[in-house]
Amino acid sequence: MTETSSNSVQTTLASGRLSDRPDARREQAAVRRRQASTLVLMYGVLISIATVLLGTFLFALLASVKEDPLEQPFRFWFAQINPVNWAGAWEQGREGSGNAWWGGFSPGGEVTFHLTYAAPVGEELAAPAIEIPRRRPGTGMAAAVYTDFAVDYASDLDIRREDGPLYEFTNKDGVTEQWQQATWHVRFRYEGEGPRIERVPFSSQAPRSQTLIDATLPPTRMERRGRVASWENVTPGVLGYVFNNYRRVFKESVDLNTGDSLFMSWFQNSLLISLGRVALTLVLATTGGYALARLKFPGQRAVFFTMLVSMMIPIQVTFISNYLVIREINLLNTPWAVIIVLVVSAQVLIMKQFFESVPREIEEAALMDGAGYWTTFYKVILPMSKPALITITIMAFQGAWNDFFWPLVLINSPPSAFALPVGLLSLRNAYGGAGDWSLILAGAFMSTVPVLILFMVFQRYIVDNPIASGSKE
Amino acid sequence: MNKSLAHKERIAGILFILPFCVSLFVFFVYALGRTFLFSLQSYDLFSAPVWNGLGNYLALVGDPLFILALKHSLAFSIVVTTLQTGLALLLAMAANKQVKGKGVFRTIYYFPSILSSAAMTLIFMWLFQRKGVLNQGLSWLSAHGGLLAVALGIFLAVQTLQFVLGRRRYDWVRWGDPFHLIVSLGVTAIATLVLAGLGVGVRDLAEPVTVTWLNTRETFGPLPRTIWAIVAMNTFTTVPTLMLLYLAGLQSIPDSLYEAARLEGASAWQQIRYITWPRLMPVSFTVVTLGIIGTLQMFDQVALLGDAAPLESKITLAYFTYHNAFPPGGTPRIGMASAGALVLALLTLVMVLIQRSVGVSETTND
Secondary structure (H helix, E strand, O other): OHHHHHHOHHHHHHHHOOOOOHHHHHHHHHHHHHHHHHHHHHHHHHHHHHHHHHHHHHHHHHHHOOOOOOOOOOOOOOHHHOHHHHHHHHHHHHHHHOOOOOOOEOOOOEEEEEEEEEEEEOEOOOOOEEEOOOOOOOOOOHHHHOOOOHHHOEOOOEEEEEEOOOEEEEOOOOOEEEEEEEEEEEEEEEOOOOOOEOOOOEEEEOOOOOEEEEEOOOOOEEEOOOOEEEEOOOOOOHHHHHOHHHHHHHHHOEOOOOOOEHHHHHHHHHHHHHHHHHHHHHHHHHHHHHHHHHOOOOOHHHHHHHHHHHHHOOHHHHHHHHHHHHHHOOOOOOHHHHHHHOOOHHHHHHHHHHHHHOOHHHHHHHHHOOOOHHHHHHHHHHHHOHHHHHHHHHHHHHHHHHOOHHHHHHOOOOHHHOOHHHHHHHHHHHHOOOOOHHHHHHHHHHHOHHHHHHHHHOHHHHHOOHHHHHOOO | OHHHHHHHHHHHHHHHHHHHHHHHHHHHHHHHHHHHHHOOEEOOOOOOOEEOOOHHHHHHHHOHHHHHHHHHHHHHHHHHHHHHHHHHHHHHHHHOOOOOOHHHHHHHHHHHHOOOHHHHHHHHHHHOOOOOHHHHHHHHHHHHHHHHHHHHHHHHHHHHHHHHHHHHHOOOOOOOOHHHHHHHHHHHHHHHHHHHHHOOOOOOOOOOOOOOOOOOOOEEOOEEHHHHHHHHHHHHHHHHHHHHHHHHHHHOOOHHHHHHHHHOOOOHHHHHHHHHHHHOHHHHHHHHHHHHHHHHOOOHHHHHHHHHOOHHHOOOHHHHHHHHHOOOOOOOOHHHHHHHHHHHHHHHHHHHHHHHHHHHHHHHHO
């Protein structure tokens, strides 16, 4: 091994000082180039890994705002993320309901919509058949949620034709033709009083010889071999246009008895469960950890050993009895069940290790001064333990927020009592069959917001703290 | 005086440990005991339990679903533990590079681990749809396979050529010289783009790839294709967590060791083999132990698949237990569930013990 050392770069550099002959200088430059290249490659590797890891989420995030999450081929640039359409969506939302953000169609609304068709000179540019179809948006539960049809409240359509200039068009065979174009201005009002209607569907049918070349908003899809252009919503508003699927998660998963948003109550349940779990964890882990680290009591070794074993045994081994205990004390289907059921051994272990690292003298001084164990613990030790407390708080919150098993076992009904992860499962059951993945993905992304915030705020406590993350499992 | 102090400490200790002890006793010790008891009984959660002796265990052995679940759990655990340990180490070694902005990379690498299994599973289920992004990616690869092979050939040729020319001038030039790599990558990229523009190596697929990943009974090797999909999901989410453990381990290795090795002329591979790897042994044991425990209780992904996959292609021991305790539309078989659960507990202990004993012999060899 030592034989090769004479070949190493360091030796070359060291010998470089001996002379400044041109070829020696050239060699030095080559070595420097090599070092710079190493750095570039290193960043290349780091960035590639990051792209793979984040790319998955980017794909899913794009799909969550799409009309068709399973479109082929997958597009990275589409109507919902094109700022030109945001401007149109803003204007349409403002006209329909006065709300440029979320849009809608409400009393007093007056909407104009433009469509431009083109055809080669010589063909007739016939008026398309434009209508507001009697259709309710969405899949799954949407039919039960939306009971009003936009067409029942809209006035008759006022359609005005305006001819545009001729233009030259080169088709795919390379033949240049003269084309004519005409724009139809469609106007309709909300007649009288009535409910706010969230979405106004729209469709336009033209002969096949005519091509739709422009519209206030691009059509959601083309039907019947391109003859019918169909819009899900012509009064979306900016947010209603881009985040339509996110809004649908709230609007279309509702308790059919009360009309309340299920997603909202899942979110609240999960928040309550997580906060409760954090509070309970803090109490159990600090007292338990302190006792194991600092106090002598009978059965100490047994408790410690049992605790270690409990970290190894899968929860599926003990869940039946725990289910029965919770049933016995009448807490089934409440958030409290999920809060109390978990044994927080990992967090106790972390606190124990932390307390052991605190110098004993501090407590001994307090005890000498006549303070009791509780006062010493509460007034002296806990205030010193902030980093460890933050660590177990994050662990407990994240663990509880992401927990799927216990909410699944302990909360079965009604749907409004679910925790968020189980709620997501019910969303998948309701919409997955129809392929409505954009709504499911939107729900999944929204469910991650609290842990995302937690991650951003306390990033260094998580990434720099392998104990916390390691014992999460 | 001293004795009463010790007495006071005992009382305080008992009071301090009491809340945790209650939780530990009720939800673990008592629960484990009851699982044992239930495994010897027939019980449906509603009518009184009936003594059944070893009947449940005998029924387990005769239950093809249980055998399948056991097989899946074992294979899944071994495959995922191996994969995630290796990838976590590689990821940690990448994240341990001392470059500007390394904190940003660590944060990004950790990101997949913070999301809930529910959200992650749904995202992956979407990827794995028949018309999903994964199949589209495979279609693309299949259409461009020829081009990619040509690109690889160009890359190897350019790199070798540079190596041969470089070696003539300086004897320290190695085949994997970083400057040559960058040049080769650049040349390959340009050549490939030109070839792609000319349509070389690109073929039109008669049919795009439409592999059914989830709702299928196909198997590949020891596992159903559905569980291979779960292997991908599970590895993706656990690797970053384990990376942090390795990262801490790597940071605890003193730089002076590497410096000494470099002065001795040790290659990068030799440094990994003789310094990094042995020094990381204790971390590796932790990572493997956590991996075994975590993979054997993998449940969420299976449950979240729901009716999107047949029971036989997704069942594991953890899910077998749940499925027997709460069968959809059936009578709970708590006895069977408990017996299965104890097998799972035993399997976990045995696998951890095997790993530990193998590990001990390996460290003494060193």
